[in-house]
Amino acid sequence: MNFTVAEENYIKAIWHLQRYNNDVTTNLLAGQLNTRPASVTDMLKKLKTKKLVHYEKYHGFSLTSEGKKIALGIIRRHRLWEFFLAEKLHFDWDEVHDIAEDLEHVSSKKLIDKLDEYLGFPKVDPHGDPIPDNQGKMETSSAIGLHELELNKTAEVSGVGNQSSELLELLKHKNIRIGTKLEVKKRFEFDQSLEIKIRNLPAFTISEQLAKNLLVKYGK
Amino acid sequence: MNFTVAEENYIKAIWHLQRYNNDVTTNLLAGQLNTRPASVTDMLKKLKTKKLVHYEKYHGFSLTSEGKKIALGIIRRHRLWEFFLAEKLHFDWDEVHDIAEDLEHVSSKKLIDKLDEYLGFPKVDPHGDPIPDNQGKMETSSAIGLHELELNKTAEVSGVGNQSSELLELLKHKNIRIGTKLEVKKRFEFDQSLEIKIRNLPAFTISEQLAKNLLVKYGK
DNA sequence: AATTAAATTTAGACAAATCTAAAAATTAAT
DNA sequence: ATTAATTTTTAGATTTGTCTAAATTTAATT
Ligand SMILES: [Mn+2]
Ligand SMILES: [Mn+2]
Ligand SMILES: [Mn+2]
Ligand SMILES: [Mn+2]
Numbered sequence: 039m040n041f042t043v044a045e046e047n048y049i050k051a052i053w054h055l056q057r058y059n060n061d062v063t064t065n066l067l068a069g070q071l072n073t074r075p076a077s078v079t080d081m082l083k084k085l086k087t088k089k090l091v092h093y094e095k096y097h098g099f100s101l102t103s104e105g106k107k108i109a110l111g112i113i114r115r116h117r118l119w120e121f122f123l124a125e126k127l128h129f130d131w132d133e134v135h136d137i138a139e140d141l142e143h144v145s146s147k148k149l150i151d152k153l154d155e156y157l158g159f160p161k162v163d164p165h166g167d168p169i170p171d172n173q174g175k176m177e178t179s180s181a182i183g184l185h186e187l188e189l190n191k192t193a194e195v196s197g198v199g200n201q202s203s204e205l206l207e208l209l210k211h212k213n214i215r216i217g218t219k220l221e222v223k224k225r226f227e228f229d230q231s232l233e234i235k236i237r238n239l240p241a242f243t244i245s246e247q248l249a250k251n252l253l254v255k256y257g258k
Numbered sequence: 259m260n261f262t263v264a265e266e267n268y269i270k271a272i273w274h275l276q277r278y279n280n281d282v283t284t285n286l287l288a289g290q291l292n293t294r295p296a297s298v299t300d301m302l303k304k305l306k307t308k309k310l311v312h313y314e315k316y317h318g319f320s321l322t323s324e325g326k327k328i329a330l331g332i333i334r335r336h337r338l339w340e341f342f343l344a345e346k347l348h349f350d351w352d353e354v355h356d357i358a359e360d361l362e363h364v365s366s367k368k369l370i371d372k373l374d375e376y377l378g379f380p381k382v383d384p385h386g387d388p389i390p391d392n393q394g395k396m397e398t399s400s401a402i403g404l405h406e407l408e409l410n411k412t413a414e415v416s417g418v419g420n421q422s423s424e425l426l427e428l429l430k431h432k433n434i435r436i437g438t439k440l441e442v443k444k445r446f447e448f449d450q451s452l453e454i455k456i457r458n459l460p461a462f463t464i465s466e467q468l469a470k471n472l473l474v475k476y477g478k
Numbered sequence: 479a480a481t482t483a484a485a486t487t488t489a490g491a492c493a494a495a496t497c498t499a500a501a502a503a504t505t506a507a508t
Numbered sequence: 509a510t511t512a513a514t515t516t517t518t519a520g521a522t523t524t525g526t527c528t529a530a531a532t533t534t535a536a537t538t
Contacts, residue, residue, distance in 0.1 A: 152347040
C-alpha cells in the first residue's frame with residue numbers, strides 16, 4: 039500500500055497523540071494538524087476503509103496494528119532525516135523538524151535503509167527521541183524529567199521536552215546538550231528551582247520549567 | 259513564490275524538452291509527463307497566470323526567464339540529490355533518478371545549499387549532467403558523442419545519453435565509467451562499430467549505438 | 479481551394495483534501 | 509430527568525489536478 043502525504047500526516051499525528059493521551063479526540067487531532075474537525079472526520083472515514091484506524095462515529099478512534107506499523111515507518115524516516123540534517127549538514131536541532139516533515143514522505147524503503155546504514159544505525163534523533171529500526175522496533179526510553187531526579191545522583195541528559203529555538207538558546211548558554219552528565223545538588227522549595235553541577239563547571243541554578251523539559255537517564 | 263509538485267514537474271519537463279527540441283508541443287509534453295494533452299492545456303493556463311510560461315493558445319508555449327530560473331532550481335536539487343545518493347549511499351546510477359524525482363520537491367533553500375557544501379560543490383551528477391550552482395549557473399558541456407571523436411585522440415568519458423540499467427550493465431561489463439580515458443583506434447564502415455583502447459586493457463569493439471550514448475571530452 | 483488529418487482546446491465530470499454552516503449526538507449541569 | 513453546553517458529524521462548496529469525449533483550430537493532402 040502507498041499513502042498520500044495527508045494520510046501520512048494524520049497517521050503520524052494520531053500516533054503521537056495516542057502516546058500521551060488516553061483518548062484521542064477529533065478536536066485534539068484537528069488542533070494538532072491545524073485543520074478543522076470536519077476535515078478530521080472526513081479523513082477518519084477514509085483511514086477506516088483502509089483499515090488503518092478503528093473508528094465508530096461519535097465514539098472515538100485509534101490506530102489499528104497496521105496503522106501503528108505505518109506510523110513507525112514514517113517516524114523512522116522523520117528521525118533518520120533529522121539525524122542526517124544535524125549530524126552531516128550541521129543544522130541546529132530547532133531547524134531540523136520542519137525539513138524532516140517534508141523528507142519523511144519520500145518513501146523509498148531502500149533509500150531509508152541505506153541512509154540508516156550510512157549514518158551508522160543511530161539509536162536516537164537530535165532531540166533524544168528513539169529511532170525505530172527497519173523492523174519498527176525502538177528503544178523504550180527510561181528517561182525521566184530532571185525535576186524528578188534524586189539529589190546527588192549523576193545522570194545524563196538524553197532528550198528534551200520541546201524543540202523550540204528558545205529552549206535551544208538557553209541550553210547553549212548553559213552549556214547543556216544531549217549527553218551532558220550532571221547532578222542535582224539542591225532543590226529550592228520556594229520556586230522548585232534546582233542547583234545543578236556539571237563536571238568542571240561551577241554550579242548554577244535552573245528553573246523548574248527548564249528542568250521539566252530536560253530528560254535524563256541515570257548514569258551507567 | 260511556492261509551487262506545487264505538479265507545477266514543478268511541468269516546469270522541469272518543459273525545460274528539458276526545450277533543450278533538445280526547437281519547439282515544444284502539447285502532445286510532446288503530455289507524452290513526457292505520462293498525462294493527457296487536455297491536462298497539459300489546463301496546466302499551461304495556470305503557469306501563464308503565474309508568468310512562468312509564454313503561452314498563446316494554438317500557438318505553442320515556452321518558459322519565461324522566471325520559468326527558466328525556477329526550472330534550474332529544481333534541476334539543481336534533483337542533481338545534487340542524485341550525487342548524494344550515488345556518492346554517499348552507493349546507489350547505482352540507474353536507481354538514483356526515481357528517488358531524486360521525489361526529493362527534488364523538498365524546497366528548503368538552506369537544505370540544498372548545505373547539502374551542496376557537504377558534497378563539496380560537485381559540478382556534475384552521476385550521469386555526467388552539470389549541476390547548477392546556487393546562482394543557477396552551470397558548466398556548458400563541451401562533450402560530444404563518442405561516435406564523432408577523431409581517431410587516436412585521447413578523450414575522457416564525461417556523461418551518458420541515457421540512464422537505463424541496460425546501458426549501465428553494459429558499461430560495467432566493459433569497464434567504462436565516467437572519467438574513463440580512452441581512444442578510438444578504428445572505425446568500421448560496415449556497421450559503424452568502433453575499436454576502443456583503454457590504458458592497460460586490450461582493445462575491444464563497441465557498437466555504434468553504444469558510441470552514440472557515450473559523451474566524451476577531449477583530454478586535458 | 480477544398481477536403482482530410484492531426485493537434486489543441488473546451489466542456490463537463492471526478493477524486494482528494496479542505497472549508498463553513500447547520501444538524502445530530504454525547505456529555506455536563508442544573 | 510430535562511436542559512444546556514460541547515463535541516462530532518453531515519451537507520454542500522471550493523481548489524487542484526486529472527480524465528474522456530466533443531468541438532475547434534491549424535497543418536497537410538489532394
Ligand atoms: Mn509531514
Ligand atoms: Mn525529533
Ligand atoms: Mn519530480
Ligand atoms: Mn541525472
